Amino acid sequence: MAISVPRKRFKFRLDFWTVVTLVSLGLVMILLVYPLFNILITSFISEGKWDISNYQSFFKYKHYYGALFNSFLVSSLTTLFACLIGIPLAYVMTRFNIPFKGLINILIILTLLSPPFIGAYSWILMMGNNGFITRFLNEIGIPFKSIYGLHGMVWAFTMQFYPHIYLYVSGALKTVDRSLEEASENLGIHGWRRVCRVTLPLILPTLSTGALMVFMASFADFGTPMLLGQGVKVLPILAYEEFISEMGTNPAMASTISMILLLITTSLLFIQRYVISKKTFGMSSMRPPAVVKLKRPVRILATLFVAAIVLTSIIPQATVITTSFIKTNGPVFTNQFSLDSYKEVLYRVPKSILNTFTYSSMAIVIMVAAGLLISYVVVRRKSKLTSLLDSLIMIPYVMPGTVLGISLIIAFNKPPIALTGTWVILVIAYVVRKLPYTLRSSTAILYQIDKSVEEASISLGVPPMKTFFKTTAILMLPGVMSGAILSWVTTINELSSTIVLYYGATSTITVNIYSEVINANFGTAAALASILSLSTIISLLIVNKISGNRGFSL
Numbered sequence: 278m279a280i281s282v283p284r285k286r287f288k289f290r291l292d293f294w295t296v297v298t299l300v301s302l303g304l305v306m307i308l309l310v311y312p313l314f315n316i317l318i319t320s321f322i323s324e325g326k327w328d329i330s331n332y333q334s335f336f337k338y339k340h341y342y343g344a345l346f347n348s349f350l351v352s353s354l355t356t357l358f359a360c361l362i363g364i365p366l367a368y369v370m371t372r373f374n375i376p377f378k379g380l381i382n383i384l385i386i387l388t389l390l391s392p393p394f395i396g397a398y399s400w401i402l403m404m405g406n407n408g409f410i411t412r413f414l415n416e417i418g419i420p421f422k423s424i425y426g427l428h429g430m431v432w433a434f435t436m437q438f439y440p441h442i443y444l445y446v447s448g449a450l451k452t453v454d455r456s457l458e459e460a461s462e463n464l465g466i467h468g469w470r471r472v473c474r475v476t477l478p479l480i481l482p483t484l485s486t487g488a489l490m491v492f493m494a495s496f497a498d499f500g501t502p503m504l505l506g507q508g509v510k511v512l513p514i515l516a517y518e519e520f521i522s523e524m525g526t527n528p529a530m531a532s533t534i535s536m537i538l539l540l541i542t543t544s545l546l547f548i549q550r551y552v553i554s555k556k557t558f559g560m561s562s563m564r565p566p567a568v569v570k571l572k573r574p575v576r577i578l579a580t581l582f583v584a585a586i587v588l589t590s591i592i593p594q595a596t597v598i599t600t601s602f603i604k605t606n607g608p609v610f611t612n613q614f615s616l617d618s619y620k621e622v623l624y625r626v627p628k629s630i631l632n633t634f635t636y637s638s639m640a641i642v643i644m645v646a647a648g649l650l651i652s653y654v655v656v657r658r659k660s661k662l663t664s665l666l667d668s669l670i671m672i673p674y675v676m677p678g679t680v681l682g683i684s685l686i687i688a689f690n691k692p693p694i695a696l697t698g699t700w701v702i703l704v705i706a707y708v709v710r711k712l713p714y715t716l717r718s719s720t721a722i723l724y725q726i727d728k729s730v731e732e733a734s735i736s737l738g739v740p741p742m743k744t745f746f747k748t749t750a751i752l753m754l755p756g757v758m759s760g761a762i763l764s765w766v767t768t769i770n771e772l773s774s775t776i777v778l779y780y781g782a783t784s785t786i787t788v789n790i791y792s793e794v795i796n797a798n799f800g801t802a803a804a805l806a807s808i809l810s811l812s813t814i815i816s817l818l819i820v821n822k823i824s825g826n827r828g829f830s831l
Contacts, residue, residue, distance in 0.1 A: 293742045298654045298662055301647070305669045308709055312684035313539070313672075319532040319687055331533040344510040345537070351427060351511060352496040355434040359491045362435065363442025364477075364484070366586055369579050370443075371450045374570045376580060381587055383817065388590040389440035390763070390813050392770035392787065394500025395806045397433045398794050399593030400424050401504065402600060402803075425507040433505060434495040436590045441494070445487030449480035482553040489549045493542050497677030499773040500787075504794060512538050513679045517777060520683050528687060535680040542675040594810050601807040605800035618800035622808075625801070626789050630808065633785040636700060637768040640707035644715040645761045647708070649750050652719035657728075667716075674713040678773025681710055685778065698780045706774045711764040718760025722753050759820050766816045770809060 323330040335341040370378060403410045404424040414421040424432065453476060477484070499513040506514065512534055520531035571579060604615035622630075655667045673681060685706055689696040696702040726749065734744040772787040779788055786805050793802035 294654050294658050297650050298658070298660075298666065301651050301654070302662060302666050302669075305666065308705055309669060309672060312681075312688035315688045316532040316535050316680075316684045319529055320536045322529055331529050334530070335533055335537065340510070341515065341534070344512050344515045347427065347509060348496055348511040348513075351430050351434065351502070352492045354431045355438060355495040356488050356492045358431065358435040359439040359442050360484075360488060362586060363439040363487070364446055366439070366583060367443045367446035367450060368476075369583060371447050372569055373579055374568055374576065375583055381583060384587050384591050385440045385443055387594065387814060387817060388437065388587075389444075390766050390770075390817065391437070391594060391810060392500065392772060393433065393437045393494075393498050394504055394772055394787070394791065395597060395770075395809065396437050396593040397429075397501040397504040398790070398802060398806065399596040400429065400433050401794070402596055402799065403592070404429075425505055427509055429505040430495075430502055430509075430511075433501050434491075434498070436593075437501075438491045438494050439586075439590070441490040442484070442487045445483050445490075446480060449483035450476070453479055485549050485552060489545060492545065493675055497538070497542065497679075497773065499677075499679050499776065500791060503791070513677055513773065516677075516679050516683060520686075520777065528683075531683055532687065535677075535683050538677050538680050539675075542677065543672075546675050597803050597806040597810060600799065601803035603800070605798075610799065618804035621801050622804045626784075626805070628782070629784045629786055629789045630805075632700070632783060633769050633787070634812075636703050636707065636783075636785070637765055640704050640711065640768055641761050641765045643704070643708050644712050644764055645757060647712060648715040648719040648757055648761065649753060652716055652723050652753075653745060653749070655716075656720055656723045670716055671713050673710045676710070678706075678710060678771065678775075679777060681706055682774040682777030685774075697778075698783075700783045702778050703775065703783055703785075706778055707768045707771060710771070710774060711768050714764045714767070715757065715760050718763075719753060719757045722756030723749075725756075726752050762816050762820050766813050769812060 320331055321327055321329065335345075369375060370381065375381070400408075401424065402408055404421075405411065406423045406425070408423070411421050411423055423429075497513060499517065502509070502511045502514050510518075516531050516534040516538065519527045519534060600610060601618055602614055602616065604611045604613040604617060651666065651670070654663045685702055686697050688694075689702060696705070730752070731741075731744050731749055734748050735741055739747065769785075770787060771785075772791060775785050775788055776791065779785065786809055790802050790805045790809075793799070793805065
């Protein structure tokens with residue numbers, strides 16, 4: 278006789294964390310999915326009809342597909358040169374007794390956290406048509422081509438983004454099991470052959486992640502190509518110009534370019550993850566590599582190699598700060614010390630300075646709260662809904678800022694939600710774009726907190742929600758704040774989305790720097806850039822203090 282077993286019914290339990298999940302998912306759908314859906318729909322509309330003519334035009338006219346080729350060329354060369362610099366630098370720094378490692382690491386991280394367009398502006402001051410290096414070389418009879426063009430973009434991006442490779446590879450090299458390298462030496466594989474045939478394949482997954490970060494950062498950047506391109510178009514610039522043009526806007530083509538940008542970046546992410554899944558190696562890491570003490574002559578050469586790279590990459594910061602204290606005569610710097618640039622900045626654009634720190638601070642408060650709550654449901658309350666939430670929030674991780682700005686304007690340019698031209702849309706853009714970084718740091722620290730801590734609190738009669746706020750959140754706070762401050766640094770330096778979303782009263786420091794450089798007001802641009810650089814340095818020191826002087830990690 279068959280015995281029927283009653284089917285277990287799904288019981289929906291509405292508690293605090295369910296509400297957090299549903300509200301977070303709802304906000305993500307409204308602020309991210311809905312805008313992206315809008316630009317997808319707009320890209321298929323031409324003259325009021327549904328068709329694919331915008332995509333056909335993109336691949337038909339060289340003006341469009343040429344920009345795609347330029348973007349791939351610049352990003353590919355940048356990734357290649359960043360690897361050629363970052364891998365040897367990481368190997369020398371992790372395996373040999375190089376002096377001042379702490380200071381060198383801080384300088385490298387400062388290079389990475391500085392906005393790329395400030396680096397581009399600094400290289401213009403040095404190697405532009407009237408740069409002091411350009412003038413000096415021409416005066417002594419050495420012909421020198423200015424930094425404008427594709428080669429200038431590659432140079433500026435390489436010196437800006439090689440720290441991605443350095444940081445990822447350094448972390449991986451420290452975990453390679455020494456016994457594997459020793460075994461290869463016993464088989465007769467020594468020196469660089471061992472590095473190329475054993476060490477590099479072992480760290481390939483981590484190296485590919487760093488390379489992907491470099492490629493996407495250079496592929497999606499707006500400011501550097503705009504300053505150095507001089508007519509050479511890349512996709513982010515093309516999307517911006519189609520959307521905001523003196524000849525009239527073309528939101529359909531801007532949406533098409535935005536969708537192509539997003540498709541490329543997400544595809545690269547999935548391809549990289551697929552490659553990693555096929556190439557992952559397991560290591561015990563019980564015997565990390567020992568630091569080799571070099572003989573004095575070799576140590577001096579290795580130190581000079583490291584110093585040459587780091588000092589070259591930090592030159593833009595030094596140039597910006599130095600020139601901010603030099604008197605200007607129009608676009609030309611004189612030899613006189615002056616505070617006029619700072620006085621002019623405080624007189625002309627104090628509002629943009631206030632806007633920058635106000636909007637960024639508001640965004641960070643939201644990010645910290647969201648990071649704490651969402652990371653908890655993602656890690657401790659795993660379900661299909663929380664997995665979906667986690668995946669959706671990570672989309673902006675690979676989304677160019679220009680694409681996000683265009684999508685928000687198209688979505689919220691008319692009632693019932695009209696946000697275009699307000700400061701609210703800027704704060705939303707910052708939160709959506711930078712939340713993935715705060716969320717990742719929050720989930721990382723939460724994985725390190727044993728569940729037994731919460732269980733002990735609950736067993737003592739403290740309700741679960743109260744346990745989270747009184748125990749778990751406090752334990753998470755140092756890690757969350759480290760990630761949040763780094764997110765804040767990237768937010769105050771944000772240009773790609775801000776340039777699309779701002780209007781006069783909501784302009785920020787980055788927008789004003791861009792405008793001043795375009796108008797050849799290099800003194801005020803230097804003063805504004807110095808304010809950002811100083812804010813970045815202070816933030817980096819705070820992160821170092823919070824993390825117990827362990828520095829920045831990825």
